[in-house]
Amino acid sequence: MITEAIIILLAPIIAFTIVIFIGKRLPRGGDWVSLAAIFLGLILALHLLSRMLGEWDPDFAISWQFHWFMFGDYDLTIGINLDNMAIMMLVVVTIVSSLVHLFSVGYMHGDVRYSRFFAYLSFFSFSMLGLVLADNIFIIFCFWELVGLSSYLLIGHWYEKKSASDAAVKAFVVNRIGDAGMIVGIMLVFTHLGTLNLNDIIAAVGRGEMTGTLLTVTGICLFCGAIGKSAQFPLHVWLPDAMEGPTPVSALIHAATMVAAGVYLTARIFPILSLDAGLVIAYVGGFTALFAATIAVAQNDIKRVLAYSTLSQLGYMVMALGAGAYTAGFFHLCTHAMFKAALFLGSGSVIHAMHGALHHIHSDADPQDMRNMGGLKKYMPKTYWSFLLATLALCGVPLTAGFLSKDAILGGTLAYAQLNPGNWLLPVFGFGAAILTAFYMFRLIYLTFFGKFRPGEEAEKHLHEAPANMTIPVAVMAGLSIFIFWSLPTVNPTSAEKGWFAHLFPTPGKVYEHIIPNRQMRVDTTRDDYLTLMVEPETSGSTEHHDEAEKHETHGHAVPDHDAEGHAVAGADHHDDHVAHVHHQAHTTAMIISIIMAGLGILLAYRTYYQWKISAAAWQKRLGIIYQGMFNKWWVDEIYDVVFVKGLHLCTKILAAFDLYVIDGIVNATAALWRALAFIHGIFDHYVIDGLANGIAWFVGLWGRFARMFQTGSVQRYMLITAVVVALFLLLRL
Secondary structure, eight states, rough: OOHHHHHHHHHHHHHHHHHHHHHHSSGEEEEEHHHHHHHHHHHHHHHHHHHHHTOOOOOTTTEEEEEEETTTTEEEEEEEEEHHHHHHHHHHHHHHHHHHHHHHHHHTTTTTTTHHHHHHHHHHHHHHHHHHOOOHHHHHHHHHHHHHHHHHHHHHTHHHHHHHHHHHHHHHHHHHHHHHHHHHHHHHHHOOOOOBBBHHHHHHTTTTOOOOOHHHHHHHHHHHHHHHHHTTTTTTTTHHGGGGSSSSHHHHHHTHHHHHHHHHHHHHHHOOOOOOHHHHHHHHHHHHHHHHHHHHTTTBBBBHHHHHHHHHHHHHHHHHEEEEEHHHHHHHHHHHHHHHHHHHHHHHHHHHHHHHHHHTTTOOOOOBBGOOOOGGGOOOHHHHHHHHHHHHHHHHOOBBHHHHHHHHHHHHHHHHHHHHHTHHHHHHHHHHHHHHHHHHHHHHHHHHHHOOTOOOHHHOOOOOOOOEEEHHHHHHHHHHHHHHHHHTTSOOOTTTSSHHHHHHHHOOOOGGGGGOOOOEEEEEEOOOOOOOEEEEEEETOOOOOOOOOOOOETTEEEHHHHHOTTTTTTTHHHHHHHHHHHHHHHHHHHHHHHHHHHHHHHHHHHHHTOOOOOOOHHHHHHHHHHHHHHHGGHHHHHIIIIIIIIHHHHHHHHHIIIIIIIIHHHHHHHHHHHHHHHHHHHIIIIIIIIIHHHHHHHHHHHHHHHHHHHOOSSSHHHHHHHHHHHHHHHHHHO
């Protein structure tokens, strides 16, 4: 199985290398190389899935490692961790990526950089697959950055369009902000635990080597990376702008790959998330779910509606993981990948048809604006039915996979609120987003596929269904949104609790919650994906008990208390029964409420945009500033532009002025001072030092000239002078 995983990983990077260097010289721009690589990966991933289902083991995990390098005493060992989650993500990524590759053959036909586009698709697939398979948090971060780089290249594929190049830069920069927090988390892990291997990290936390506030801060820092990659508030602003890239890129990024990376990382570190960290994560996700849904309601660009829908659904997943509904969160990640990819690819078919129709009438109307559409059901029936099925799944309508996964999230969140009073805002976020989702998605359906084609009859004549290589991927992804694929071997349209997914992906324990002070612990390593800590007495034969059994919260409820021998104390079974009853009741309640919410949202959209009995314009006017806020994305981009972008520019100007007038002023003043001192020193040197030296030389010279008058070299003169001097002396004496 490891060999197959390595082939899945390496096939796209080999395709990238071939296509980027010689793709233009290959038939059809070398697209078939990328297609062959990713479809090979899909076949092998499906084979791994079949073996996983055959094993039927929730704890299945195998690994392959090698020594990379050593620095100091640390030996960095990296490799592949192949467990149920990794296999499932391989299947999801390869399915979506394969169908996006196939869809791109038709959608990108005739593009000036056709070959390069497929090379970048392969590079993106390699990056995401590496992130899924890595067993080391440092290597996960390396592939994490490669995902960011490849998304930058794909979003900016049409870089000659300024909006596209700006969107690529924005995505790259905003993600780096979240990654900075992730780096801090990685450094905290390595500093305090001395390892970067995920399983070793979980084991170390289970042994109590990282606890309390430090564990909470570390979990939140690691989650910062997910805030960026999975576009959670407040780092959500890059994702809608990423719509500037080609539509297949939108499907690839927004469905199961880049945005799923953050949710996947959160699921990977789930066992070490403290209650406080989980609560922060839950509220970030819940707020994002509702916040993004309110914006989607007022958007008119078909891809932007889907983009904000993705933000909202990612919020659901993150909220579920934070609230302890691990299985539900990961389940929704997988099901959402299917119907959201179908929706984005379906929107690509719609935009493709709109481009053709508007081109024939030489119209400059926006082909992505739903207000320019209408009546497409008649001309694009295959796209319509696939799009409708995917929409029903997204809205959580019964008999769809979306209903199963969203209901599980809402039920888990409701149970969390019931077991942890004071957190009722979380289910409010969830149910509020549910009704808005149904409303804005059926608003999209009615504006796009029903009514009259608004550009006119001349343009309508040129509408046609997309080619098979575009409609087949949409139909396949929509088909996978039916509940039956996720509930087998049971056929239960209301719950997947007895299905293969719930069996193979049970919620792992929070390892730190089993730490009981003043007791020794040993690790039962029979599980590779997470650890179960067994409690033993501190000293043999000890019968001392705690006065009050300590309670530890797991997924919103208490873990059964244990005595000194590690056995459950009386009352634990009763507590488990209570928790199970709460979860069962919450599931039923959430299912009923979610159906009502979805029905109300659909009904409201039907009355407003199909029957036109409710005036949207009148309600926009009534809502006033609220509608303006939704339409303008609550002005978050504008706030960021003023506070951060322009604020940064102002800061740079202030720093530049400080540098010019203060730093350079000090330097220049110092230089002027030293020049003045040098001038004074020069004068002193010239007139004093040199004057003194020259004066002495002049005096010596003068004395020399005087002395030369007597030093003639004539003996007779010397005798005469001597005689005169002696005579004068004698005269003076007399």
